[in-house]
Amino acid sequence: MAGYVGTKAVLLSTTAANVGGDADIGGALDVGGAFTSQGIDDNATSTAMTLDASGNVGIGVVPQTGGSTWQHVQFGGTGNLVSRISDSTVDAMFASNYYVNASNVDSYITTGAAARMFFNDNTISFDQAASGTAGTAITWSEAMRLDASGNLLVGKTSADNSAGATIKSDGEGYFVKSNGSPLSVNRLSSDGAIQYFFKDTSLVGSIGTHSSNPYMGKGTVGLSWNAGGGWIGPMNPTTLANRDNAIDLGASSVRFNDAFITNGVTTGSDGNDKQDIRDLTEAEQRVAVACKGLLKAWRWKSAVEEKGDDARIHCGIIAQDLQAAFAAEGLDAGRYAMFMSNTWWEHDVEVPAVEAVAEVLDEEGNVVTEAVEAADAYTRTDTYDTQEEAPEGATERTRLGVRYSELLAFIIGAL
Numbered sequence: 001m002a003g004y005v006g007t008k009a010v011l012l013s014t015t016a017a018n019v020g021g022d023a024d025i026g027g028a029l030d031v032g033g034a035f036t037s038q039g040i041d042d043n044a045t046s047t048a049m050t051l052d053a054s055g056n057v058g059i060g061v062v063p064q065t066g067g068s069t070w071q072h073v074q075f076g077g078t079g080n081l082v083s084r085i086s087d088s089t090v091d092a093m094f095a096s097n098y099y100v101n102a103s104n105v106d107s108y109i110t111t112g113a114a115a116r117m118f119f120n121d122n123t124i125s126f127d128q129a130a131s132g133t134a135g136t137a138i139t140w141s142e143a144m145r146l147d148a149s150g151n152l153l154v155g156k157t158s159a160d161n162s163a164g165a166t167i168k169s170d171g172e173g174y175f176v177k178s179n180g181s182p183l184s185v186n187r188l189s190s191d192g193a194i195q196y197f198f199k200d201t202s203l204v205g206s207i208g209t210h211s212s213n214p215y216m217g218k219g220t221v222g223l224s225w226n227a228g229g230g231w232i233g234p235m236n237p238t239t240l241a242n243r244d245n246a247i248d249l250g251a252s253s254v255r256f257n258d259a260f261i262t263n264g265v266t267t268g269s270d271g272n273d274k275q276d277i278r279d280l281t282e283a284e285q286r287v288a289v290a291c292k293g294l295l296k297a298w299r300w301k302s303a304v305e306e307k308g309d310d311a312r313i314h315c316g317i318i319a320q321d322l323q324a325a326f327a328a329e330g331l332d333a334g335r336y337a338m339f340m341s342n343t344w345w346e347h348d349v350e351v352p353a354v355e356a357v358a359e360v361l362d363e364e365g366n367v368v369t370e371a372v373e374a375a376d377a378y379t380r381t382d383t384y385d386t387q388e389e390a391p392e393g394a395t396e397r398t399r400l401g402v403r404y405s406e407l408l409a410f411i412i413g414a415l
Contacts, residue, residue, distance in 0.1 A: 067104035078109045092119045106138040122148040147366045159367045252342030252399040253383045283329040288414030290325045319400035340401035345390035353377040
């Protein structure tokens, strides 16, 4: 028996077909029972598709003879879909130049390299094999894995800090390398941001290039590292322009402790940048003379709390005394740059304790739950530059200070 479906679409061989019901070969094939075949031929001069006795399918090729526990759908010569014949084991692969031979050994279809995407239970791995000879056994090397927890692992098999790349399902990432840089980012052609940083959906900063030098910053406040000139300077990350005389280092509520400098601090004093140049008035001279008698010795409270009697003694002037000296002559100390007064707002936030959590691993050693170290509760003080920014109940703080370079010049002017 031979019949055509449609017009010369499929030829059924009577030696291969077992039709348990009726076969209506008018335009459609109706099989009432099971259909088994040792081959399907399109009645053309070459075989378009073959279904062998073991259930392997070849599209455009005769499929490789596989092992008893595997089935293949082979196409295009070396393309292959491979699945294990088992209800208890969930294995399937999409591969190039790979099949499982009659002895259930991973083998090359033809001479060359091989690769596969391996679905094993709830893990997907991407494997590679160096070039080998047709029919010989394959030794796989795993290149990448998507584990059961949704972590993407490159060059490794577990989500830890070992060498390789890890992109975790919760957004955390590790890039680990024994030698050299573990992560390189390249912006081509123009200057600008290379990496943006967000908190929730709000932009909080960026890293990029400025005049072919690196910068870091947010909004209009940034620092640029100039390798050619040998300096670090303020710049605007938004416009990528240098900023002169525009950014402070620290603030009254956020101070550095010490600055270690070899040659001293250079203060601008170019007459071309100044106006209203004059001599000190008589009232100002009297304040300067008074300042000579205001020098005191003291110790910082914070240093005494930390070091006790070992806290060192400092010498200088008390800002409140300087302010009073100006007021005694009817002058406002706030009009003079030697006197500093800065106000901010503080708000205490109670941070709760954190309980320890043990690390949990799955059967393959992948981290399902990361370990968390225990931490005591503490109070964090947040600072705000304006009252409008501060939350309700924030406390107003004011700190006075003195610019000694200007104060000493002021005192010398009265000598």
